Amino acid sequence: MKNLLKHALFSLGLMAIAQCAFAAGDAKAGADKVAVCAACHGSDGNSPLPTFPKLAGLGERYLYKQLQDIQVWDLETDAAKKPTIGRAVPEMTGMLSNLSDQDLQDIAAYFAGQTIQLSGAKDLQVKVNSGIMVDGLELGERIYRAGNLANGVPACTGCHAPDGHGNAPAGFPRLSGQYAEYVEKQLVAFRGGNRTNDGDQMIMRLVAEKMSDAEIKAVANFVAGLN
Secondary structure (H helix, E strand, C coil): CHHHHHHHHHHHHHHHHCCCCCCCCCHHHHHCCCHHHHHHHCCCCCCCCCCCCCCCCCCHHHHHHHHHHHHHHHHCCCCCCHHHCCCCCHHHCCCCCCCCHHHHHHHHHHHHCCCCCCCCCCCCEEECCCCCEEEHHHHHHHHHHHCECCCCECCCHHHHCCCCCCECCCCECCCCCCCHHHHHHHHHHHHHCCCCCCCCCCHHHHHHCCCCHHHHHHHHHHHHCCC
16 A cells, blocks of 8 residues: 555646646647658557557657657667667657657657547456456456556556646656557556666556566556546
C-alpha cells in the first residue's frame, strides 16, 4: 500500500513538473513533414496495421520525447550502448537521422492534433497464474481502474486518466483506442527491460515487472476499446 501511495504521489509530482516551459511545435509545418511517416502510421496518425502504433492524439510532449529518444538511439554509433540509450525501434532506423529538433517538434504537434480511431476491445479469456481461465475484459478493467493491491500494481488511471486519454501536459500518452497488440508488446518490453526510456524513476518498468502475462494482455485489450 505504501508503494502504491508513493507511486501516486510521484506521478502527481511529475504532472506538476511537466507544466514547465515546453516549446510547442507547429502543427501546420508538421503536416508537410510527415510523408515519411504515413506509410506505416497513416497520414493522420491512424496506422492501418497493429504492427505500427497509432500516433494520433497521443499528446505532443509524449510524441516529441519518443521521437527524440528514437533519434538518439538511431544516431548512437556505439552498438554496445544502444540498448540503454534512447529508445530502440529498429523499424525506425534512418527515418529520423536527418531531421532537426524543430522538425521533431512540428511532427509531434501535427500528430497530437489528429483524432485517433478506436481499435476496439474484444471478448477475451485469459489464463491467470492459478491456471484458471477468466474473463479478460473484466480483468483488464479491474487492473486498469484499481490495480492489483496484492502484487503492488497501481491503477493505470493515475497517469493515463479514467477515460484512457492520458495527461498530455505531463507527457503521459493516451492509451484509449491504441492497438491491443502494440500496448501488450510495450508492456512486455518494459517488464523485460528491453524498453527503458521511461525516465530515471522507471515508472513503467516498475509497474510492468509486477504484472502477469494475463494482466498485460487483459489491460491491453481493455484500453483498445476504452473511450
